[in-house]
Structures are given as structure tokens and as C-alpha cells.
Amino acid sequence: MTDHTMPADAADLPEVVQRYLKAHNERDTAGASATLTEGATVVDDGRTYEGIPAIEQWLDRAASEYTYTTTFLGAACDGPDRCTVTQRLEGDFPGGVVDLHYRFTLDQGLISHLVIAP
Template sequence: MNVSRPQNIAAALPDVVTRYLTAHRARDTATAIAAFSADATVIDDGKTYRGTAAIEAWLTRAAGEYTYTTELIGAQQSDATHYTATQHLEGNFPGGTVDLRYQFTLDDGRIERLIIEP
């Protein structure tokens, strides 16, 4: 399912994904980490983080490294457990703007795997 109208984009994503994205945007690490399963994996910027302790450290570092805004600009469901959210970021990081795909794999109502890439 591809959604192009901004007001309907978030509706295309499951609650756990929108909860994570909202918490991450607000830099609410406790709420963001609660969206992950205990043995989840995150791959971001070529690095892999396994388990909630490593993911929490990544979220904490990412929240303080740069100042940026995010806007959800796209959402796609591949099947019952795979979703992609496309976020537009603008900030003081190298390049200043980027569109990133957040590729989620869900298991039992939690995020089991998240891959973030352009």
C-alpha cells in the first residue's frame, strides 16, 4: 500500500511503528526502546546494534549528535510484518537534508528489525 497524501501516511503504519517514530522525533528514548523486542536488531549508517541495551545506546547517541527535524513523507506495507516509513530530515548534519527509509520488521507487536538507509 503506497500512501501519498500526508494526512493519511501515518494511518498506513501500525501503532508500534508510529509510536516509535513519534518517540524518536521527541527524543523520548524510554518510549522508543519499548517498541522493540528484547532481541531486536537495528542497522543504521553501516553499523548493527543488537538487543535493547545496544539500541538504547544508539538512540541516546543519535538524539544528541545533531539537531534536526523530521517529516513522515511516505509509508508502504510489504506484507503483514514488513513496513517502510520514509522520513525527510533537515538539520545540522553533513548535507543538511536527506530522505531516509526506515524498514521495519515486526514480530508479536514489537519491532524485531529496523534498517535505516537512504
């Protein structure tokens, strides 16, 4: 189960980023993948996932591998097509707590590239 808290400043994020984060935190693979371009890439934990089928497999695996809660810590946008969201994950994964930066690149209103790293 994931508990996600979004302070008021999260409302300033691009709508597609808000939808992705909500779907990702709710472990809604279809909802998250609907925010991506056809050729989107995600980089997480040093691995790159290219295209919606590979990203959906990654989302499904990530949703079932560990139990964690997510807390929104902040965000910054570098123009209309780039923003970084920082979230704290706490759960039963190695280390138990980590602050992750989700670096989004947008293309025509959808997410084309996402890098997730500490």
C-alpha cells in the first residue's frame, strides 16, 4: 500500500506529471503508461526501459517487489518541458528510506523521458 501526500505547491506541476505521480503511487500501470509518449524511456536504478511495453513491465515489477510509502518533498521546473520532483520512499526495501529525484522531460504534453535517482 502506498500513502502519498502532495503539498499545495505540487499543484504547480504540469498536469501530466501530476497524473503520472498519482498513477505510479497508486500502482496503476495503465494510468501511468497513459502519460507517456510511445517511445518514452525510463531510467531507474541504473537500468533503462525503452517503450511502453518495457516500462509497463518495470512498473508492474516495482509495484509488487516492495511495500513502501511515498511523501512529496518538493519540485522545481526548468521551463515548460522539464521538471524534477523529489519524493521520500520509506518501506521494506534495502536501506528502508531514500529520497528520490524524478527528472521528467515532456514532449507535446506527454512524458518522453524520466530519470529516477537519489
